[in-house]
Amino acid sequence: MKALFTTQRTSMQLFILILLIAIGSLLSSLFGLGLFQLIYGTTTGMEQHPDMMRLFQFITAVGTFLLPALITAWLCSDQPKNYLGINGIPDGRLVILVIAGMILLNPIISLTSMLNESMQLPAWAAPVENWMRQQEDLAQHFTNLLIDGEGISPLFTNLIVIALTAAVCEEFLFRGTLQQIIGRWTSNPHxxxxxxxxxFSAFHLQFYGFIPRMILGAYFGYLIIWTRNIWLPVLAHFFNNAVSVIAMSDSEWKESEWVSGKISDAHLWPYIGLAVLALIGFAFIIRYIRELSIHA
Structure with missing residues (x-):
């Protein structure tokens, strides 16, 4: 069975991946729901049990993203580890540069997020816009339920589920597997x-955060193109999610415009200036990452 579809057309490999995602999503969701009913019965809803919601999130992330990526790599390559970019522990200098890149990219992410959130569709597209806002509200409601809880235990669990698990599972799928398949259609890395x-951004169904998430996805994608090591985009993804989890877990930080990224009009122009300087620094970071990757 190993490498069974290595020589198959790109469309066939993509179909296999999509099929595995659909099957994995269905089976993991059923397993998670079955586990919840086994523990709590049918008289209560999952929203009343944040810990169970976190476990459900973990199960569905592994089933929807990670397992399909691993199986696709095994079916479509005789060297699945190289296919996914599992190439050992990255150089410590690259680790520092990747995290620095995330920090410097953050002001641009905040500005594009503000721009994206102000998006309005034409009047004739009102039903579409209403649906998009419903999806956004639903995602925010779900996130708030996951984040809910005080103390070290909920924070630690959220870092495992929302930050680490999401980073590993999503990067293995989108950067590890999907980029390989798309790369058979075109040799243009961009x-x-x-x-x-x-x-990657569309998959989240959060359209008022589409642009910043797309930019983050591009940064993660270039990291694996340059370094051929999946753990660097995983690290960047984890760092981004972890900062968000920590910030949202503290009521004071959550309300701070510098942490939330919702910059007031009074501070907008200074923040834009900061973003420009950060972008220049980010360009230098990218240069060093590429140079280190070439000589690694």
């Missing part, structure tokens, strides 16, 4: 990265 970044 096209590969941005197509996957668009799909």
């Amino acid at each position: 096209a590969i990265v941005w197509i996957c970044a668009i799909l």
Whole structure:
């Protein structure tokens, strides 16, 4: 069975991946729901049990993202570890540069997020816009339920589920597997990265955060293109999610405009200036990452 579809057309490999995602999503959701009913019965809803919601999130992330990526790599390559970019512990200098890149990219992410949130569709597209806002509200409601809880235990669990598990599972799928498949259609690395970044953002069904998530996805995609090591985009993804989890877990930080990214009009122009300087620094970071990757 190993490498069974290595020589198959790209469309067939993509179909296999999509099929595995659909099957994995269905089975993991059924398993998670069955486990919940086994523990709590049918007289209560999952929203009343944040710990169970976190476990359900973990199960569905593994089933929807990680397992399909691993199985696809095993079916479509005779070297699945190389296919996914599992190439050992990255250079410590690269680790520092990748985290620095995330920090410097953050002001641009905040500004594009503010721009994206102000998006309004034409009047004739009102039903579409209403649906998009419903999806956004639903995602925010779900996130708030996951984050809910005080103390070290909920924070630690959220870091495992929302930050680490999501980073590993989503990167293995989108950067590890999908970029490989898209790369069979085109040899243009920019096209590969941005197509996957668009799909990565669209998959979340949060359209008022589409642009910043797409930019993050592109950064993660370029990291694996340059370094051929999946653990660097996983690290960047984890760092981004972990900062968000920690910030949202503290009521004072959550309300701070510098942490939330919702910059007031009074501070907007200074923040734009900061973002420009950060972007220049980010460009230098990218240069060093590429140079280190070449000589690694």
